[in-house]
Amino acid sequence: GESVGLHLPTLSVQEGDNSIINCAYSNSASDYFIWYKQESGKGPQFIIDIRSNMDKRQGQRVTVLLNKTVKHLSLQIAATQPGDSAVYFCAETRSVTGGSYIPTFGRGTSLIVHP
Amino acid sequence: NAGVTQTPKFQVLKTGQSMTLQCAQDMNHEYMSWYRQDPGMGLRLIHYSVGAGITDQGEVPNGYNVSRSTTEDFPLRLLSAAPSQTSVYFCASRRTSGRKDEQFFGPGTRLTVL
Numbered sequence: 001g002e003s004v005g006l007h008l009p010t011l012s013v014q015e016g017d018n019s020i021i022n023c024a025y026s027n028s029a030s031d032y033f034i035w036y037k038q039e040s041g042k043g044p045q046f047i048i049d050i051r052s053n054m055d056k057r058q059g060q061r062v063t064v065l066l067n068k069t070v071k072h073l074s075l076q077i078a079a080t081q082p083g084d085s086a087v088y089f090c091a092e093t094r095s096v097t098g099g100s101y102i103p104t105f106g107r108g109t110s111l112i113v114h115p
Numbered sequence: 116n117a118g119v120t121q122t123p124k125f126q127v128l129k130t131g132q133s134m135t136l137q138c139a140q141d142m143n144h145e146y147m148s149w150y151r152q153d154p155g156m157g158l159r160l161i162h163y164s165v166g167a168g169i170t171d172q173g174e175v176p177n178g179y180n181v182s183r184s185t186t187e188d189f190p191l192r193l194l195s196a197a198p199s200q201t202s203v204y205f206c207a208s209r210r211t212s213g214r215k216d217e218q219f220f221g222p223g224t225r226l227t228v229l
Contacts, residue, residue: 009155032215043119043205043220044158089157100146100165100212102173105157 012112019080021109023073023090030092034103035064035075038087047075047088077111085113116141119221121206127227128196136191136224138206144219146212147189148173149181151202152223158205164189165212196228 013019025033031052036044050057050064050073057064063076073090087110091103122137140147148163150173160173164183178200180192189208193200204224209216 034218041222043207043223045220046217049215091157100163102148102160102163103218104174105150105159107155107157 009107010110010112012114013080015080015082015113015115017080019077019084019111019113021075021077021088021090021111023075023106025071025073025090025092025106027092027094028071030094032093032101033064033066033073034091034093035062035073036089036091036105037084038089038108040086044089080111080113082113082115085111087111118142119206119208119219121204121221121224123224124222125225127229128193129229130197132196133192133194134196136193136204136206136226138189138191138221139187140189140208140219141187142208142210142219143186144208144210145186146210146216147183147206147208148218149179149189149191150205150207151175151200152205153202161191161204196226198228200226201228202226 034049035047037047038044048059048064050066061078065074087108089105089108091105093101093103119140145166149161150158152158159175161179162181164170167183167186170181206221207218209218
């Protein structure tokens with residue numbers, strides 16, 4: 001079946017380093033992707049999104065890259081800070097009957113930032 | 116705005132008991148949904164609603180019922196709890212069912228079924 005997944009379940013970095021979190025998707029019909037951050041004991045929080053007609057999108061300290069050829073998505077966090085420690089999920093959205101778009105989440109990657 | 120609120124934060128049930136997880140949002144969002152999150156797994160969609168009076172099944176609907184009598188509230192009912200329903204439950208809402216609207220999540224309810 002088609003699925004969304006993550007390459008690395010845990011990523012440890014030093015404060016100040018750049019972090020790269022990867023995500024593979026297999027549904028070639030997916031046309032919209034979202035990255036979420038989930039801190040311990042809290043619900044997921046939207047970080048950044050990208051549509052399939054784009055290769056790159058930048059936010060504040062975060063960049064999402066999309067490679068449709070290999071169905072790969074990445075989240076880059078510049079100058080990683082201890083507050084960035086969290087679980088990061090990628091999600092693809094699919095259209096269902098009636099025109100609704102529902103996200104399907106990957107497993108998540110735990111980012112640990114060491115001071 | 117309080118955003119998306121969920122009650123209770125924690126709950127322990129015995130097998131066979133029933134309960135309702137409450138979810139409310141004060142942002143006048145049309146779209147609301149329930150997810151469950153299990154260790155090492157992503158969020159899985161249980162049920163969703165695109166507006167008051169309209170609900171539909173997600174990926175893992177068995178054992179759960181929902182209703183949407185008002186725009187603000189979207190309760191999730193477990194009619195006969197099973198240990199397999201031990202999980203963390205998240206409610207979410209967004210302005211419409213369109214993909215570009217940001218989805219907001221509640222803080223979650225941690226449910227243990229013994």
